[in-house]
Amino acid sequence: MNVTILHGYSASNSGDGLLVDLSIALVLRNFGADTTINVVASDPKSFSYLPYKRYGAPVMAARGLKRVKEAIFLKESYSELEDLLSTTDLIVGVGGGYMRSKSALEHLKLKLGHAKQLETAILSKVPSVYLPQNIGPFHGESRPIVEHYASADAVFVRDNSSLALFETNENVYRAPDLAVQALASKILAQPKFIHCASSPGVVCVVLRKPPQWSKEKKRDYVAKLKLLLRRLRDKSKVVCAVQSSVRGNDDGAFYRELGITEELLPLKATLSKYQPDLVISVRLHGAIESLLAGVPAFHISYERKGFGAYQDMGVEDWVVNGGDIDVDYIINTVYAPEALSRFGKRLTDTCKGIEAKSVMMDDIIKGIIR
Known part of the structure; x- marks a missing residue:
């Protein structure tokens, strides 16, 4: 059996690296x-720890003038990928939120990168499955992308808005994020996996820069994060962590903009060193990575994937909109009496339902190549 995994990004972003690892495990x-x-x-190169052959994604893996050249000669750039897929028995698209665009420039990059990978996968006629992801919203023509997904053997989406794009397609299924599925497996194996203090003594915060909002909205976002940090420091010890250090998506640079200049550790190292009672994360996979380490996590989300994931986990009141952060709500939620233990119980109670969806996914995937 020969499987090619498409749409990998960078292990320098621990959330994206996790999704590749979980795709391989599946x-x-x-x-x-x-x-x-x-x-x-x-x-x-960031996946050098894997014992598998690694290939650069056309255009996306190139740098400088080489990227420009590959973009101009797009058909030739994708020829090596076409050759690779011709030897493949199954194509697996990693989960995530990569099939979207918020501006004309982002949409152009999408067409040259992930959308073109999808098209190449479908035109190869090799059986294909796309793991839980968000599809859209798009800034530009999305019909070809939707049609290509509709031609895959199976597509799993992790939010209802994505599912609505494919109302008449029987190959598209609603399923939790792979990291949510992995979390459910851990909790079912060890019901007391989530460690819950009576109140948050140490809080880890995972922040990231805002998306392409107006200057006024970005200023408001930064001001509310600073207010949140002040309110948290009045009640708990606060440590900051970095989940992504990849070029163009560097959490450390944003912390410096906030005036936080101390040396910051990656999230995994921070969880190990400080053993926080609570994580508050603006990155979805920062929140889920914390849960996978047994730490309750509140999520500030400015994308629908966060709301979908927390709904799947049965703790949808522990996520707020990053576009209009309600600092009072966050503080009142996480410092309410026994808030952490109640969060842990509700999360644990949903795990059997998540496991059932994992079994459903496995059955569909195995059925594709029978």
Whole structure:
């Protein structure tokens, strides 16, 4: 069995690296440890820890003038990927929120990168499955993208808005994020996995820069994050962590904009060193990575994927809109009496339902190549 994994990004963003790792685990679970796996990513060197062949994603992995050249000669740039797929038995698209655009420039990049990978996968006629992801919104023509997804053997989406794009397509299914599924498996194996203090003594905060909002909205976002940090420091010890250090998506640079200049550790190292009682994360996979470490997590989301994930986990009141952060709501929620233990119980109670959806996914995926 030969499987090619498409749409990898960079392990320098721990959330994106996690999704690639979980995609590989899913492939091995369903098709065996002797499966041959190829990983196509925009930063293939960052996945050097994997014992599999790695390939640079066309255009996306190139730098400088080479990227311009690959974009101009797009057909030739994708020829190597076409050759790779011709030797593949199954294409697996990693989950995530990469199939979207918020501006004309982002939409152009999408067409040259992820959308073109999707098109190449579908035109190869190789069986294909796309793992839980968000599709849209788009700034520009999206019909070809939607049509290509509709031609895949199976597509799993992790929010209802994405599902609504495919109302008449029987190949599209609603399913939780792979990290949410992994979390459910851990909790079912160890029901007391989520460690809940009576009140947050140490709080870890994971922040990121805002999207392409107006200057006024960005100023408001920064002001509310600063207010949140002040309010948290009045009640708890606060440590900050970095989840992404990849070029163009560098959390450390944003912390410096906030006036936070101390040396910051990656989230995983921060969780290990400080053992916080609570994480408040503006990154979805920062929140889920914290949950996977057994730490309750509140999520500030400015994308619908966060609301979908927290709804799947049964704790939808622990997520707020990053476009209009309600600092009072966050403080009142996480410092309410026994808030952490009540969060842990509700999360644990949903795990059997999540596990059932994981089994459903596995059955569909295995059925594709029978």
